[in-house]
Amino acid sequence: MPTVSVENYLKAILHLEEGEEGRVSTTAIAEKVGATPASASAMMSRLGDRGWVEHERYYGVSLTEKGQRIAMEILRRHRLWERFLVDHLGFEWDQVHEIAEELEHVDSRELVNRLDAFLGFPKLDPHGDAIPGPNGRFRSVAARTLLAEAPRNLDLVVVGVVDGGDAFLRHLGVLGIELGSRLTVMERHSFDGSLHVRFADVDELQLLAPSVCARLWVDQSNPAPVIVFPENDPPS
Amino acid sequence: MPTVSVENYLKAILHLEEGEEGRVSTTAIAEKVGATPASASAMMSRLGDRGWVEHERYYGVSLTEKGQRIAMEILRRHRLWERFLVDHLGFEWDQVHEIAEELEHVDSRELVNRLDAFLGFPKLDPHGDAIPGPNGRFRSVAARTLLAEAPRNLDLVVVGVVDGGDAFLRHLGVLGIELGSRLTVMERHSFDGSLHVRFADVDELQLLAPSVCARLWVDQSNPAPVIVFPENDPPS
DNA sequence: TTAAATTTTTAGGCAAGACTAAACAATTTT
DNA sequence: AAAATTGTTTAGTCTTGCCTAAAAATTTAA
Numbered sequence: 001m002p003t004v005s006v007e008n009y010l011k012a013i014l015h016l017e018e019g020e021e022g023r024v025s026t027t028a029i030a031e032k033v034g035a036t037p038a039s040a041s042a043m044m045s046r047l048g049d050r051g052w053v054e055h056e057r058y059y060g061v062s063l064t065e066k067g068q069r070i071a072m073e074i075l076r077r078h079r080l081w082e083r084f085l086v087d088h089l090g091f092e093w094d095q096v097h098e099i100a101e102e103l104e105h106v107d108s109r110e111l112v113n114r115l116d117a118f119l120g121f122p123k124l125d126p127h128g129d130a131i132p133g134p135n136g137r138f139r140s141v142a143a144r145t146l147l148a149e150a151p152r153n154l155d156l157v158v159v160g161v162v163d164g165g166d167a168f169l170r171h172l173g174v175l176g177i178e179l180g181s182r183l184t185v186m187e188r189h190s191f192d193g194s195l196h197v198r199f200a201d202v203d204e205l206q207l208l209a210p211s212v213c214a215r216l217w218v219d220q221s222n223p224a225p226v227i228v229f230p231e232n233d234p235p236s
Numbered sequence: 237m238p239t240v241s242v243e244n245y246l247k248a249i250l251h252l253e254e255g256e257e258g259r260v261s262t263t264a265i266a267e268k269v270g271a272t273p274a275s276a277s278a279m280m281s282r283l284g285d286r287g288w289v290e291h292e293r294y295y296g297v298s299l300t301e302k303g304q305r306i307a308m309e310i311l312r313r314h315r316l317w318e319r320f321l322v323d324h325l326g327f328e329w330d331q332v333h334e335i336a337e338e339l340e341h342v343d344s345r346e347l348v349n350r351l352d353a354f355l356g357f358p359k360l361d362p363h364g365d366a367i368p369g370p371n372g373r374f375r376s377v378a379a380r381t382l383l384a385e386a387p388r389n390l391d392l393v394v395v396g397v398v399d400g401g402d403a404f405l406r407h408l409g410v411l412g413i414e415l416g417s418r419l420t421v422m423e424r425h426s427f428d429g430s431l432h433v434r435f436a437d438v439d440e441l442q443l444l445a446p447s448v449c450a451r452l453w454v455d456q457s458n459p460a461p462v463i464v465f466p467e468n469d470p471p472s
Numbered sequence: 473t474t475a476a477a478t479t480t481t482t483a484g485g486c487a488a489g490a491c492t493a494a495a496c497a498a499t500t501t502t
Numbered sequence: 503a504a505a506a507t508t509g510t511t512t513a514g515t516c517t518t519g520c521c522t523a524a525a526a527a528t529t530t531a532a
Contacts, residue, residue, distance in 0.1 A: 005489065026510060039490055041511055046488085058497060058510055089350040099344050106338045114325040241519065262480060275520055277481055282518085294480055294527055 002052075004105045007074050008033050009043050010052060011104075013063055014071035023060030072136040073112075078104040079125035079132075080115050086126040087119065093126040093179075094169035127169070128160020128179055128217060148193060148213035152185045155200075160217035168215065175212070176202070182221055238288075240341045243310050244269050245279050246288060249299055250307035259296030308372040309348075314340040315361035315368075316351050322362040323355065329362040329415075330405035363405070364396020364415055364453060384429060384449040388421045391436075396453035404451065411448070412438075418457055 002010070012032035016024040030040035048055040052067030063071060081103040085096040113134060116122075125131055130138040144159055158181045161168065172178065182200035189195070193210040238246070248268035252260040266276035284291035288303030299307060317339040321332040349370060352358075361367055366374040380395055394417045397404065408414065418436035425431070429446040 003488075027508095035489085036491065037510065038492080038512085042489075045511095060510095085347075089347070089354055091346075091350070095346075099342070099347050102342045102344070103339075106335070106342070108335050108338070110327075110331075111321075111325070111335050114327070118325055239518075263478095271519085272521065273480065274482085274522080278519075281481095296480095 001107070002070060005043070006047065006052075007070070007105055009040070009047065010063065010067055010071040011074045011078075013053065013061065014068065014075065017063060023056065023062050025060045029061075069136050072132045074104050076132040076134075076136070077106070077112055079129060080112065080119060080122070082125045082127075083119050083122050083131070084115060092173075093164075094166045094173065096126065097166060124160070126179070127164040128158075129164075144217040144219050146214060147185070147195070147197075147208070147216040147218045148210060150185055150218050152188065155182060155184055155221045156218040157182050157221035158216055159219045162215040162217065164215075171212070175206070175208075177216070183218075237343070238306060241279075242283065242288075243306070243341055245276070245283065246299070246303055246307040247310045247314075249289065249297065250304065250311065253299060259292065259298050261296045265297075305372050308368045310340050312368040312370075312372070313342070313348055315365060316348065316355060316358070318361045318363075319355050319358050319367070320351060328409075329400075330402045330409070332362065333402060360396070362415070363400040364394075365400075380453040380455050382450060383421070383431070383433075383444070383452040383454045384446060386421055386454050388424065391418060391420055391457045392454040393418050393457035394452055395455045398451040398453065400451075407448070411442070411444075413452070419454075 009029065012029050013024055016028055016032060026040050026044060027037045029044070030037045033040065035043075044053060044055050044061050047053040047061070047067065051064055052070065053061040053063055055061045078100045081100040082093075082096045085091040085099060086093055091099075116134070122131055132138055146162070147156070147158075150156055158177060158179055160179070161172070176199070183197045184200075185195055186198050186205060187196040193213065195208045195210075195213050196205045197208055198205055245265065248265050249260055252264055252268065262276050262280060263273045265280075266273040269276065271279075280289060280291050280297050283289040283297070283303065287300055288306065289297040289299055291297045314336045317336040318329075318332045321327040321335060322329055327335075352370070358367055368374055382398070383392070383394075386392055394413060394415055396415070397408070412435070419433045420436075421431055421433050422441060423432040429449065431444045431446075431449050432441045433444055434441055
């Protein structure tokens with residue numbers, strides 16, 4: 001049975017592994033869990049002993065199969081609890097991370113599976129991140145693009161955020177952006193990558209900083225159905 | 237901020253204090269939390285340092301005002317989570333204690349209060365025990381009697397269990413007894429205090445051992461309304 | 473009222489997990 | 503290629519919480 005601290009380390013490594021290929025550095029892990037590199041280093045050899053990470057001295061670590069299974073389970077619990085907090089207790093999406101951080105360590109397979117069912121087997125957490133299933137693999141997630149890379153003149157819908165810390169989420173609140181917001185890229189400014197976008201429910205153009213555009217997942221929204229009439233038989 | 241271990245000790249002391257008046261012994265506490273008396277003794281001086289218990293060497297401890305406040309908060313969380321597990325996740329009342337034992341240590345005032353509201357501000361947990369309110373005091377609980385002490389020939393309803401461990405609760409299941417069961421004491425056997433009772437929904441008399449009768453809270457059930465007609469004007 | 477039994481505390485260890493300071497390895501810079 | 507910088511590990515210490523074994527205090531029995 002992993003301790004709370006061990007679970008936090010495994011989760012941190014999982015998080016750092018995605019994106020960066022290869023091994024993860026001790027210092028990065030330390031920073032993520034809020035400890036000194038020395039503490040992280042000590043933890044890494046303990047995790048290595050238990051077979052949860054592969055540790056090459058001075059070159060970082062990577063999760064083993066077993067370590068990954070545990071980390072995915074934690075992630076699953078975290079994201080399910082976030083759904084519960086938002087959907088049923090009325091929390092905002094920028095208030096749930098810290099609490100889920102505690103709830104995720106409650107260890108009961110039965111509890112998690114029943115919670116999953118209670119929530120209706122959700123595929124995504126309140127920030128649009130995929131929730132792993134009971135098998136430890138992600139449920140299918142729709143194709144998505146970063147807003148920063150989306151083409152112009154398409155009807156888009158915000159489906160997720162990248163690495164959504166509370167500060168970023170609150171900033172989105174200020175901008176009036178949330179999951180499901182519909183928008184269109186009107187102009188891309190090559191100077192710094194900032195975008196002029198038009199929101200479906202607002203008149204004016206709005207300028208979005210590249211720091212925002214690079215952290216929003218969007219998908220093409222299903223276009224409103226267009227009714228096409230045969231050319232030579234217009235309606236009366 | 238108390239640790240999980242500290243919270244468990246405070247809860248154990250609270251539990252032992254009710255009933256037994258005066259101070260609580262180190263050994264009893266040790267047994268309750270599953271540690272040796274030596275460990276409990278060490279913990280008591282730590283709790284004393286932090287002002288959560290009054291510790292008279294060799295004569296046991298009692299909770300201070302502050303200690304009691306913390307312990308009641310834990311109890312509140314425990315019982316609210318039990319309600320959640322039974323009411324919304326479909327657990328049986330003999331399956332929830334262990335899980336609630338973990339959930340109770342999740343520390344967020346906001347979470348607990350929202351959970352309370354979500355559950356509809358329940359007064360009792362699934363075992364019929366009172367749930368402390370946000371102020372740390374019990375919500376009003378109806379008058380109740382132990383079945384072992386209830387008078388004969390009254391319509392009674394089971395409203396709670398004393399000290400309901402999972403084994404006892406499962407035994408009640410075998411006997412077909414649950415919260416809300418209606419029964420009448422037909423005969424009290426002075427030999428050992430066992431009772432012959434008749435359940436409202438069953439024909440035969442059933443014999444209940446004193447070990448069961450002493451651990452069931454009952455209340456007088458509202459008698460079915462009796463329609464009384466004036467004597468000299470019977471209905472047609 | 474001593475002696476025996478019980479309960480409680482102290483003493484001395486151990487493991488997890490954190491820290492600082494110092495040593496060591498790897499990477500950049502010059 | 504040597505020097506400086508950066509990153510990682512080791513060494514030594516601290517706290518919490520647990521343990522066993524032994525000492526001290528209290529209670530019970532003779």
